[in-house]
Amino acid sequence: MLKAKLFQISPNPLQLNIECMPGELHALVGPSGSGKTTALRTIAGLSNAETGKIECDGKLWFEARDINGITTSLSPAERSCGFLFQQYALFPHLTALENVCIPLYNSMHDLAQRKILAGQWLDRMGIGELANRMPSQLSGGQQQRVALARALARSPKILLLDEPFSAIDAPTRQGLYKTLADLRKDLNIPILLVTHDLREADLLADRITVIDKGVGLQTAPPQVLFERPRNSRVAELVGISNKFEGVFTAGKLSWNGCQRIFNVVDKGKIPPNTPVAWVIPADGISLHENSSSTSIEAHVEQISALGQIAVIQLRTVEGKHAITWEASAAEVRRLSLEAGKNTSVEIDGDKIHIMPLRPINDPRRFTN
């Protein structure tokens, strides 16, 4: 199991708590420059945090406190990490087989044995026949497979993947996803994946940590993260488009600029008359041809057809709030939706998720 608690102010701020179980794939997601790679490099020992503690498989890799400074810091070579670099970082003067032999250099003195084991890893990655090729003679996907074989060759305690699929075309990426999924089952070690692609994280990860400006904002399984973001910044980062503001009082949520009041679950954590942000997942919104006592009238501003899917931009008549709704082309036809016409929008109060306006560690989170 990996436990990492990292804190630093410069050069890149970092305030992160990560736990990753053996066999778990934990994704670190955030925008460019959010500190994802810094966190990964710190765990690998390629850079050190100012304070914090890193433990893996019961062994202390790094510890630094405010007063004593760094008391323990194992070198990258001593940490037993498999690290997959974004641009592969294969040794350009060595063949694919020799690249995979390198991590075995200190553990196996017999060159023939090293070559046999390295060959087995390349076979496992499905590129055994390319063993004698130089990296420059391999495609991006093949290079990434060699890099993965190299990262795993010395049986690491943890696998760290730094945006490994970003430089690869989509069909090759699908193949690598499958390889990674197969490896996960067999390896039973913690796997940390850094990515800025939410779909990729959603597809592969058991849990996701959202990072922004070096701060870990929320750690949760993908489904929870998309349905119940901890705050509006998380909602923004995970791409929730239907995010609004309102005022919450004892189970009642009033939407700013609208008469409509929703009944939502009150967990007793939010003081009365608190300005809040709220989100509604796609399945909490439905459109109807005829209005009802609970529906909201909205104007269809734009319908963008994307193959079988249409993205409909709506604006509420009252309050002028923008709502984005996705539907199939057939659904659009059934509802007779047309740009410039009005329609009725139903919002399911049970699916509304209320959040503070500011991050959880901000004392002003319930104020404007």
Added chain:
Amino acid sequence: MRYPYDICRYNQFMDLEALLLSLKLAIWTLVLILPFGIWVAHSLQGMGKNRSWIEASLALPLVLPPTVLGYYLLVGLGGRSIFGIPLVFSFTGILIASLIVNLPFAIQPIQRAFEAINPEIREAAQVSGLSKWQTFRLIELPLAWRGITSAAVLTFAHTLGEFGVILMVGGAIPGETKTVSISIYDKVQSFDTSGAGVLSLILLGTSLIAITLSYGVFGVDSSKAKKWRG
């Protein structure tokens, strides 16, 4: 009638002696300066603020007039010298001068070669479990191979042709400090243009072969060269 024949034999002997002395000087310079150049160039990678000062000092022989450098070496190596014994007008003296003059030629190509290595390659070696020495030996050195051969060729060719500093420090003692360049100068001064021409042709050929080797045989891209099997 025997006199011109003796002169001719004498001159021929002297030419060969100067040529061999130049070769000896170039080989010794190469043997001593290359390991030092590799060490300095590699050490400069991790240096911070002081790096530019050190780099400037090491590049000084490139811009300093040979007579100025020769003068300081003459003063430094003369008398008791910093080594306790006078070293001017001796082979050791011109070897030390040659080492100093060749510092930029030996260090800069190797330094550029080390700088050209992607930092992620070094990090990949570290996370693969290699120690610093192993990373240097198995990864960095083969990747800097082209820079090292360039440095070797430049140093070798430059030592063969070095004139000003060698003359200042060593004079022109036959068999001890009179290198082929000084011999050419002497021959021109004594109107022996054919002798000077032969020596110049030899230097030209040697330099051409060295440069061709640098661009051809040794200049093979290290990512395609097969040097080590791990």
